Amino acid sequence: MNIDPAIFKAYDIRGIVDRTLTEEAVRAIGLALGSVARAQGIDRAVVGRDGRLSGPALAGALAEGFRDAGVSVIDIGQVTTPIVYYATYELGTGTGVAVTGSHNPPEYNGLKMMIGGDALYGDAIQDLRVAIAEGRFAPVAAAQRGGLSSLDLRERYLDRVVGDVKLARPMKVAIDCGNGVAGAFAPELFRRLGCEVTELFCEVDGTFPNHHPDPAHAENLADLQRSLRETDCEIGLAFDGDGDRVGVVTKKGAIIFPDRQLMLLAADVLSRNPGARIIYDVKCTRNLAGWIREHGGEPLMWRTGHSLVKAKLKETGAPLAGEMSGHIFFKERWYGFDDGLYAAARLLEILSRHADPGAVLEALPDSPTTPELQLPTAEGENFTLVESLKKNARFEGATEVITIDGVRAEYPDGFGLARPSNTTPVVVMRFEADTPKALARIQEAFRAAILAEKPGAKLPF
Template sequence: MLPIQQSIFKAYDIRGVVGVTLDADVARQIGQAFGQAVRDQGESQVVVGRDGRLSGPELSNALMAGLQDAGIDVIDLGVVVTPMVYFATHVLGAQSGIMVTGSHNPPDYNGFKMVLAGEAIYGDAIQQLYQAISSGRVQDAPASPSGSYRQHDIRHAYLQRIIGDARLARPMKIVVDCGNGVAGAFAGELYRALGCDVRELFCEVDGRFPNHHPDPAHPENLQDVIRTLQHSNAELGLAFDGDGDRLGVVTKDGQIIYPDRQLMLFAADVLTRHPGGKIIYDVKCTSHLAPWIAHHGGHPLMWKTGHSLVKAKMRETGAPLGGEMSGHIFFKDRWYGFDDGLYAGARLLELLSREDDPSALLNALPQSVSTPELQLPLNDGENFALIAKLQRDAHFPGAEQIIKIDGLRVEYPGGFGLARASNTTPVVVMRFEAESARTLAHIQEEFGRVILAAKPDAVLPFSNDMAVLPVEMSLE
């Protein structure tokens, strides 16, 4: 039995190392605390799903027992992708749900993504679960009649909902790499039903992830897709993370189309049906995105990084589409507003099937030179303190605009630099983009200057002679 630790209660979810910070007893207490929160919202049902991790059965059983202890009726979806839990909260009459998943983390991790009364919870709402457990309110709560339990197979309804929505203009030959994550249980069937010839890579669900990490954010995890495209007649590659809510895209010639460029294609399409609509994107996205959205008749709106935060902003603004550099794409147009890698893949295929050369269309989307995502490691809490100091004291001569909604994004003529505190690890995340390597180096120099002025012992994650590479996606 492990003590409950606040460190597992992250900004957007709960996540820990199994046997170190997370076990069945912790899961049961989380179930009890979440169950009480559901009852406080006047709800009485929760849908639960899990990914393919080896610890999933034990943790999900304990979680569901805790929910039932709190008097909650449990609907067990079994092994599903995270979007299936979100989908179930829209179609089963239960507006709250929990997905037991470690997402893209290593095999010994697991955790919980949560929807409470129709909203993905984050920040204070997650901390309130910790407070309820640590203060003893969970244990001291009046006994409730035990909630019921039933199983439900959501597979057919979910797949048919996508199949009935997306329409391909012609059959396509694609490669699908699921990295042995849970998306492998569904992706092949879905895309074949849409009319695709599918070459499956690592679609056997295996929580050990024996082939490569299930995270399309990093180019090393896309090399199998790239090689298969080179040596087959497939015209496009799709890759998914461990729980199926993020999409990676590779062209026939091996180019990785990162999510901010995917969002360009989606925005141009969505705005034909929602002229003047707002398109939400996070602070890491390319500077090309805002003018692209405006050119296609939309209103670009930059927002904070974090899938829960983007979803909340979409609800607030009524935006028909949102996305972030991590690979989460959110369709409210024709869909429900939650992030879904499998559905985003279907929408992409719908658009590309109209093209004789899909890769040419994707490669023509605007892009600049940029660094990989860089990380400045610090001690716990130092990342937030450093960013607060920079926001207060740093000066950037020659900058056109300084954006402080999430860290510091400094816009220059021909480029930008970003430094923000990660909400999940004690690092400052940095990204640089420019129209030339020379401009990019200058922006790096300016950020290096202000960081070293604020923290002289900082070890900068870049140098002036650093190679200029396509940006990598966020881990958040």
């Protein structure tokens, strides 16, 4: 059948409901996924969904597609994406799909997919698209059609986290779920861990009436910062729309970005796993590598993308990995997938040993840095532009140019990064340096390099 190829992204499937992402399309994707699973000897799959209004209909269509392929579906209802991952491990299916639009606007939805214990990404997602377009998959005979059952894993998941994480003392926390599905789980989880919880926007509402459920952007943390000022809460936690990412705010209102959160988590994990690798993506602070070494670990920079990092963690056996976007992956004591609620619980476990959690977080190494900057391009031009930079750009004074994911030029006093987004037609840029003057110099080097390839480009710095 004819499905808009634009919905097949690098790490997931995502589109506008009833326009590019229809029930018919999702049923066809379910048939394709089920056929791939069956070819690997897999006959059961988990299906869950976030709090979006389109979730029930799309999850139903997906389940029908799986069943058409002869795969039985275990419907676990409205859950965070990490609970879908958890279910694939706990139920032994290795296979499951979260129907989620993550942090996208309400009119979007999508699919995050696992088959045989591996997240689908890159070529595997494009292979699905091609196979559907070519009509390679056919439903099984009616007698072989998969069954459908329902299972509520809420208590099992909460018990698993509470059984693992122990706080040294009760804490007072503010939690902002942005009306995403994390609101159905986070308040109870943190109360069970011994916290006094102040709730912000924890009612699940797929229209997201208060603010966008994306803690990667400072404007979405303003309500949490205000709550910390006006209450006696010690720390603030914010979750994205499907609960696989976490944002952190201190009592003083400082935003502790995920690469600095990872420092604290790495020091803790390395205290029990000396010499272990810690994985982080190319957008993270240059302070991280030195910190990991100081604490007895081996830093490993990798490509951006939750599926890519997950695969690298599995390949290397690393106990911990993290991304600048807020995906944190624990293999130590956990399963190796990204879970914002679990990562927040592990962070509180460490912070509960201190009288002033904010001071601990604010003392972590920091440098003048830019937020994520974006240069809009035509579709596909972001990739060709960055390839041209790799080939032609000469960054004077750089000690190393890393090209595993875009171009990251390392200097003695900072770094600059330009990489093509895998989800939207933009070049993503980030800069960090020891001083504002060094930051301006590095930005100027990237400005010259980009303008040499794309004269007239309107740069966001």
